[in-house]
Amino acid sequence: MKDLKGRTEIGFEKHIFICENERIEGHPRGCCSDLGKNQIRMLFKEEISKKKLSGKIRANKAGCLDFCEQGPTVVIYPEGIWYQIQNPEKDVKEIVKSHLIKGKIVKRCLIKL
Amino acid sequence: MKDLKGRTEIGFEKHIFICENERIEGHPRGCCSDLGKNQIRMLFKEEISKKKLSGKIRANKAGCLDFCEQGPTVVIYPEGIWYQIQNPEKDVKEIVKSHLIKGKIVKRCLIKL
Numbered sequence: 001m002k003d004l005k006g007r008t009e010i011g012f013e014k015h016i017f018i019c020e021n022e023r024i025e026g027h028p029r030g031c032c033s034d035l036g037k038n039q040i041r042m043l044f045k046e047e048i049s050k051k052k053l054s055g056k057i058r059a060n061k062a063g064c065l066d067f068c069e070q071g072p073t074v075v076i077y078p079e080g081i082w083y084q085i086q087n088p089e090k091d092v093k094e095i096v097k098s099h100l101i102k103g104k105i106v107k108r109c110l111i112k113l
Numbered sequence: 114m115k116d117l118k119g120r121t122e123i124g125f126e127k128h129i130f131i132c133e134n135e136r137i138e139g140h141p142r143g144c145c146s147d148l149g150k151n152q153i154r155m156l157f158k159e160e161i162s163k164k165k166l167s168g169k170i171r172a173n174k175a176g177c178l179d180f181c182e183q184g185p186t187v188v189i190y191p192e193g194i195w196y197q198i199q200n201p202e203k204d205v206k207e208i209v210k211s212h213l214i215k216g217k218i219v220k221r222c223l224i225k226l
Contacts, residue, residue, distance in 0.1 A: 060176050062173050066118075077190035113121060
């Protein structure tokens, strides 16, 4: 059976969640959204579309992912890899090309405790 | 090393994303948020807290998960199981008790195409 979008399977090969939680200015835990609002998600969507991976890989807005001090935070499932995006243009391109397409984690962007 | 919350590991054992995307009334694809706004997430948080699983299991707000016609939609990672919550009080309690604690999928709530 197909759904209204013609899909025959539930879900995505890779599912990216980007924290876009907004906090009041000066909050002690910081705020992932301070850096360019939805810029990171839009960059992911753009790269996914360019590589013709729409439908297989999805970039989603998320509420607070609870790693605010290491933000802006991104988590990729099903593998559960957590990234800190410090340079959106560069980092997103590399994560798509290396992690999402080749399956190779981008170590320099990993969140560290 | 520990982060500010005392954690020594990144991430969660189970990560629940609940679609809270809002669409204009009458949108042809429907809208997960029509059913009680953030009620589903609040119910998950309540059950997680009652079972003393906070920090291990996290319930997060998400943007549109793209299975609107089968909404309200919830996806649980890392396993990537997709649920449709038709009866929030009953379904959330059962998903926490059966799926999240015992690892047994709640078949009657699974999204079907």
